[in-house]
Amino acid sequence: RKEVEQDPGPFNVPEGATVAFNCTYSNSASQSFFWYRQDCRKEPKLLMSVYSSGNEDGRFTAQLNRASQYISLLIRDSKLSDSATYLCAVNRGASNTGKLIFGQGTTLQVKP
Amino acid sequence: GAVVSQHPSWVICKSGTSVKIECRSLDFQATTMFWYRQFPKQSLMLMATSNEGSKATYEQGVEKDKFLINHASLTLSTLTVTSAHPEDSSFYICSARRLDTQYFGPGTRLTVL
Numbered sequence: 001r002k003e004v005e006q007d008p009g010p011f012n013v014p015e016g017a018t019v020a021f022n023c024t025y026s027n028s029a030s031q032s033f034f035w036y037r038q039d040c041r042k043e044p045k046l047l048m049s050v051y052s053s054g055n056e057d058g059r060f061t062a063q064l065n066r067a068s069q070y071i072s073l074l075i076r077d078s079k080l081s082d083s084a085t086y087l088c089a090v091n092r093g094a095s096n097t098g099k100l101i102f103g104q105g106t107t108l109q110v111k112p
Numbered sequence: 113g114a115v116v117s118q119h120p121s122w123v124i125c126k127s128g129t130s131v132k133i134e135c136r137s138l139d140f141q142a143t144t145m146f147w148y149r150q151f152p153k154q155s156l157m158l159m160a161t162s163n164e165g166s167k168a169t170y171e172q173g174v175e176k177d178k179f180l181i182n183h184a185s186l187t188l189s190t191l192t193v194t195s196a197h198p199e200d201s202s203f204y205i206c207s208a209r210r211l212d213t214q215y216f217g218p219g220t221r222l223t224v225l
Binding site: 032041042043044045046087097098099100101102103104105 | 144146148154155156157158161203205207209212213214216217218219221
């Protein structure tokens with residue numbers, strides 16, 4: 001089993017739609033979770049950290065479910081500019097080593 | 113936000129040559145940097161952790177003699193791909209850690225002919 005798994009998609013949605021991605025992780029000791037956005041042939045950019053209580057940043061909401069070991073990202077009112085690959089990342093292990101393990105990424109295509 | 117640069121941004125080389133990639137933290141000091149590799153349509157795979165002033169630690173399956181890492185200063189880590197072969201062609205990305213956030217460099221696209 002992979003340490004971090006995502007549905008690669010692609011998710012094709014119309015503008016204005018709400019779309020949600022899930023990501024599961026295998027190490028129950030992991031403490032830090034992140035969502036990154038990666039555009040084609042570019043480096044990943046931090047979209048948001050995921051906190052235990054859930055957190056929101058504008059149209060983006062991240063949730064953590066420790067019992068089921070998954071994190072989610074919800075995008076509301078999708079824009080064309082949201083088209084990208086979304087990577088979840090989990091800090092390996094209980095301590096904050098900084099070693100990030102990435103999921104395969106989920107591709108989102110927002111269409112007019 | 114913090115800035116991390118990489119050089120070169122792309123390189124094409126012949127099989128058997130060695131290629132050095134630099135990763136610099138431009139506006140902060142980083143005692144720890146990380147090197148990742150990304151093949152097409154795949155995720156970033158952590159290769160190694162670069163520690164300033166000490167040996168790098170490599171992930172399982174990554175050959176330390178092939179991927180030489182040097183972290184000689186608090187703002188510079190280098191990755192040398194020795195005797196590169198076509199299967200080493202990939203997108204190499206470094207990151208530098210500042211407090212609890214990792215900042216990624218723009219990546220280096222290596223093509224080995």
